[in-house]
Amino acid sequence: MQQTGIRRRAKRWLRDSLPFWLLLPTILILLAVQVYPALYTVWLSFQERNPAGWEFVGGANFRRLFGMGLFGESIGHTTVFLLGYAGLTLVIGFVIALLLNRKLRFSGLYITLLFIPWVIADIIVGIAFRLLVVPDYGLLSGILQNPALFPPNGLSILTAVPPRPWIGDIPFPPAPAMVYLILASAWRALPFVTLLILAAMQTIPSELVESSRIDGANPRQVIRFIIIPLILPTLVVALFSLTLSGMNGVGMVFSLTGGGPGSSTEVLSYMLYSIGWRQLEFGRAAALALLIAAVNWLLIGGTLRLTRVEERSH
Amino acid sequence: MKRLSTLLFVGLLFALIVSACAAPAAPASQPAAPAEPAAAEATSPAPAEAQEFVTWYQYDENNEDPASDERVGNEYLRDTIPVFNEAFAGKWHWVNQPKAWDKMAAELVAAVQAGADVPDLFEGGSGQVSLFYKNGVMQDLTEWASAQPWYADMDPNALLGCTGPDGGLYCIPVAQRPHLVYVWKDRFPNGFPKTPEEFLVEAERLKGEGLYAVTFFGSTAFDGEGLTRAVWTTIASFGGNLDDGQGNMTLNTPENVAAVEFLRTLVQSGYVPEIAFAGGFQEENAFKDASAAAFPTGLFGYRYVNPLTAPNGTEYSKGNQEDMLDAIEAGDVMLSPFVAPEGMTPGCGVEVSGFAIPVGAKNPEGAKAYIDWIMTDAAQNSDWVLRPGGGFPTLKTTQASADFQTPFYQEAAEVLSQSACRSWYGSMDRKAEAQKLAMGAIYKVIKEDPTADIATELQAAQDEYNAGN
Secondary structure (H helix, E strand, C coil): CHHHHHHHHHHHHHHHHHHHHHHHHHHHHHHHHHHHHHHHHHHHCCEEEECCEEEECCCHHHHHHHHCHHHHHHHHHHHHHHHHHHHHHHHHHHHHHHHHCCCCCCHHHHHHHHCHHHHCCHHHHHHHHHHHHCCCCCCCHHHHCCCCCCCCCCCCCCCCCCCCCCCCCCCCCCCHHHHHHHHHHHHHHHHHHHHHHHHHHCCCCHHHHHHHHHCCCCHHHHHHHHHHHHHHHHHHHHHHHHHHHHHHCCHHHHHHCCCCCCCCCCCHHHHHHHHHHHCCCHHHHHHHHHHHHHHHHHHHHHHHHHHHHHHHHC | CHHHHHHHHHHHHHHHHHHHHCCCCCCCCCCCCCCCHHHHHHHCCCCCCCEEEEEEECCCCCCCCCCCCCHHHHHHHHHHHHHHHHHCCCCEEEEEEECCCCCHHHHHHHHHHHCCCCCCEEEEEHHHHHHHHHCCCECCCHHHHHCCCCHHHECHHHHHHCECCCCCECCEEEEEEEEEEEEEHHHCCCCCCCCHHHHHHHHHHHHHCCCEEECCCCCCHHHHHHHHCHHHHHHHHCCCCCECCCCCECCCCHHHHHHHHHHHHHHHCCCCCHHHHCCCCCCHHHHHCCCEEEEEEEHHHHHCCCCEECCCCCEECCCCCHHHHHHHHCCCEEEECCCCCCCCCCEECEEEEEEECECCCCCHHHHHHHHHHHHHCHHHHHHHHHHHHCCEECEHHHHCCHHHCCHHHHHHHHHHHCCEECCCCCCCCCHHHHHHHHHHHHHHHHHHCCCCCHHHHHHHHHHHHHCCC
16 A cells, blocks of 8 residues: 555656656756856956966956957948948848748749858858958959049059047948958858748738738738738847857957958957957956856847837737 | 655755855965976876876867968977877877967866866966966976976076966976068168157058058957067067066056157058958958068068068068978068167067966876976977977077077078067966956057047056056
């Protein structure tokens, strides 16, 4: 009798705790690869290295960061980059998706070709785009450096100094190198965004679009009042992805401009790389990493909030 | 039951967090003293087979590409590894792990601090001493090195380059790499100018001929690497300094301002090609095709700057280090000190390259055997200096050897005897940060904003660096 009770209890325990045991491997992996590095980064951000080992320095790493002239500049560059990169990719991705959604001839081939940039590593894309505009032998240099096309002296993208900012120290209009970096980054991200939007467009019932046309909606109105509201969640996902990759990606900046000319393409992620892996100031790099994480959260939160408002208004 | 599993879960989570918050596997906090070779031999049994001795070089013996930038070092390893393995058969077996030149120091620091595998020997030099010292990465070799017979034969200045802030010897210098100016002789019929004023006159003449007077590493690429080259050469030639000897940056000084003003004049007057600011070492291209008449860079630069086309049309097109040596021997290229204001000695940068033994090396005895071999065997010493070292020997006896009496080395020695070479960073221990800050400020005033006040910008960079002291 007692044995049956124990067995029953054991069975129930096993049944109740089964989800936990099934989740445990995933939890352990997440703890090891996400929670541990995150906590270690927090710990590191309050430390400084000296010959005797790590030393607790309180908020000194954060104070030093805020005291760096480049820190403020990098925030400006990052903002310009993110706006340009996410905006351009979304707009062009949307337009291409619209065209592909019309079921053109060879659209399968177009999609295949479109996917090529996505499978190339960003560091390689950076090198390729750099080679196009190297002052001496770049494929596009002959055109860009033609004074007739770009007066008065032609345009050398990798060395041209940024124009004077219109407002205070805000780096706008951006340096030619920043514009080029945005173009290269958008080129690489375009396939993913386009396919994402195209997939969403293909879920829109055709009756809906047709009936709106019968009701007299012109193409612009169809896009504005039918397509965009229906694919809005997908656009938000695309925006998330672009924001995070733009905020945290370093490969393209590293291989295309190296943060230059001067500091005109030095974005926060490159600054983090530079402090961490060039200057080997791991404490200060950890402090910057935490700040970047905070900005990521703010951006995601802001985007979510905005899109909720948008969804409600529709 | 639910409670039990929850408790178990919380317990596990807590254990992981506690382990995560613990200090990282600490490397020996103080650079460890080298083990006594005799003691090591006495306690460990004679190895049945050769032990692996691991090196980190920026060269790769398996890269046989004749167009590789690092072919000289690659060939060195390819030739020397079998010789070493034969000389130390049954004792040491040399295994090289090639590393990227601009990332190997960072990788080593990370490896030592994480308690990961580190090499027994690291090919590095004076430029990394302060960084490695601060991060507790290198073993102090003073005791061992000073007991070796070759120690007394070393150039004291070279030893100084490997000396840490605590007086310890953190690397063994094998080659000294000074900076000088490579010049297309035909571009300066009256000889390379001696003063900045003379140089500007020549530059204007060359500009009239559609040529550039000088190309140099003018970009901020590689976190301000350009500072260590022509920019420092200019500052040093104007009698400037970047530190006060107490670890502080002194960027805003009258001498430095004058040097930067000179660079600004060169750039803004169109005497420097635009490619000098493109980064990626592309400034060399303007010298290769002789569109730029002079190129201040490191002595070791000869191996990278090729193929060459002389102003008279002669082509040096082997596509390897012999091109520059051939051009020098033919008299098309000459070496020269940089210009210096009247009454001043031309300045230049210098760094030493050699070997260091990281903390945590598994076979430091293998590394010491290798260093000893390179420093004792005259042929090996010359070979190392000529190939991976790319500079002048630190051993006085090797300096006198026939290998260093070639036209290239003789001319370089003559030039250097007229210059005062010193390291740019002096007493600053955050070298990488100083380099980025100073080059950023200088780039801004010479290229980006020619109307900016030089002293103000230099002072801002100086203050920012010194705020971290």
